[in-house]
Every structure is written in structure tokens, then in C-alpha cells.
Amino acid sequence: MANYDVVTIGSATLDIFMRSDKFKVISSGEVKGGLAMCEVYGGKMEVEEVEIVSGGGATNVAVSLARKDLKTACICEMGNDPQALIVHQDLEAAQVDTRFLVQEPDETTAVSVILIADDGGRSIMVHRGASAMLSKRDLPFEEIEARWIHISSLGGNLQLLKQILEFADKRGIRVSLNPGMKEIKRGAELLKLLKKVEILFLNREEAGVLTEDDYQSEAVWNKGVCEVGTKVVVITDGARGGKVCIDQKNIFWEGRKPRKVVDTTGAGDAFASGYLAAILYGHNYERAIGWGSVNASAILGHVGAKKGLLTLAQIKNF
Secondary structure (H helix, E strand, O other), X not given: OEEEEEEEEEOOEEEEEEEOOOOEEEEOOOOOOOEEEEOOOOOOOOOOEEEEEEEOHHXXXXXXXXXXXOOEEEEEEEEOOHHHHHHHHHHHHOXXXXXXXXXXXXXXXXXXXXXXXXXXXXXXXXXXXXXXXXOHHHOOHHHEEEEEEEEOXXXXXXXXXXXXXXXXXXXXXXXXXXXXXXXXXXXXXXXOOHHHOOEEEEEHHHHHHHHOOOXXXXXXXXXXXXXXXXXXXXXXXXXXXXXXXXXXXEEEEEOOOOOOOOOXXXXXXXXXXXXXXXXXXXXXXXXXXXXXXXXXXXXXXXXXXXXXXXXXXXXXXX
């Protein structure tokens, strides 16, 4: 049995990034949010930059924590295909333990295609594939000895989430959760499980969906705490910063302004992993905001969710 600082559980993907200043961003009342990225139907264009790297919440957080000298393992499900090989290689290069990775020959590793506009905004097309097929039989509970478990998207499988939380509670393992939208949309069912979670990570939109409150309203955003059952709730708000609700107390922070935003993909995972690293190194919930914020800011000047992640030596300077 191996001892870990953190075991991450959730999704692994192959991310294909294409960045171009020729991608058109237009206003449209026909799409959610009012903005769309588009090109001429039937046309063809050349892009300036292409990156093919691993992604997914479980691998992003695992690599970030490993760079901060924390012993980390990752549990996620993939196919037995060339995409999975790239995920393996990225994790091994970062010294993340890959012994718990699940590969099923009749499944396809999840793939995302991310189109990045000149302002760093992006549109993402996702094939979930094997990333949504993780089940209890894939989790080697008898081999997991860890200080912390971080759970990302489980494809809406709340039964699996419940099983992981019960295991962690029995073993005295601290837990953080950054649920996917499929879990969040289950609303009350998810809320019932959160009492066994220490830190919940959401973005502002997700907080609104989970609580059924209008978090886009400044009045709602600035009011009291976000009571969802966890000790700590971290709600990020993109470049504007975010807030942390700690024991019925709101603490707001302002976003850091990088010199240039190349790509915003993975900023939430970078914040969560920086925040968790601070906690694991003995800092309090409020001090951890700084580590999360600077780690997220560091990746914005690069394409992909892993390039630019800070090492322990780098993050300790902030």
C-alpha cells in the first residue's frame, strides 16, 4: 500500500488546442451568454498554433500538485488507444503515480477540441468517452492511503461520489470536490452529499445552478455566505477574482492581471490545486487564496491547462 499526499479522482481527456487571431467572436441572441465563435460555413482557415496535451480535472490537478512536491496519484478511466498514451506520458513526466489509471479496450479516451480566440476566450467541443464511465469496481479502495482526495467530474454518477465520500469519511481522509455540471444539475441530490466534503470548488455560474439563486446578480453575489453544507466554499469569477465562504464568513479576492491572456482553459483546476497545495503545506483557508490565485494566473499566458503551472519554489514566493 502506497502513501500519498493526494489522490485525484475524475476525468482524463486528450485536449487538442487550436489558436488563431482569425477566429471570429460575434454577438448573437441565439446562443447562451450572447457571444459565439464562428467561421464561414463550408470554409477553410489556417491556425497559428496547435497543441495536443492531456487534460481533464483529475490529471490537471494531479500534475499541478506533483509540481509542488506532493506525492500524487490519479484515478480516471480511458480507452486503450493512442490518446491514452499521451495522457500516460504527461502524467509520468510530472511524476504522478499512474498505477491506478483504468484502460478499457472497448472504450475511447475522452477528447476535447478547444478553439481559442485572440483574447484568450475559447469554445470547447467534448467527446466524454471513457471519462464518464468510472465506477466503484475501478477504484482500488484497499490500496488508497492518502491525506487528501480531490474529486472532479464523475459524469453525473452521484452513487460513485457517495461511495468515495463514505470511504474517505471512514478513513479520516480530507476531501475536496470540483463537480461537473452533470453532478451540479442534480441539485438537492448533490447537496445531501456535501456534508462529507471539506472544500467545494465552483465557478460563479455553477454556484447559481446548484443553489438555484441568481449569482449573476451583484446583490446575490455580495450577500451573506453560500450555505451548501461544506466547511469551505470557493467560488471563482474568472478575471474578476472570486470569494471564499469560510464558516459563515465571506472573503472576496480580486483577480490578478497577467500581461497577456493566451488561453483560459484549466484556470479553475489551477486555482483549486494551488489552494489545496497551500492547505497541505499548513496554510489556513484564507492564506490559500493567494496560492490559488497566482497558480491560476500563471497558466493564462500559455496554451493548455498544465503549461505554466508553478512549482513549490515558485509559489512559495507569493
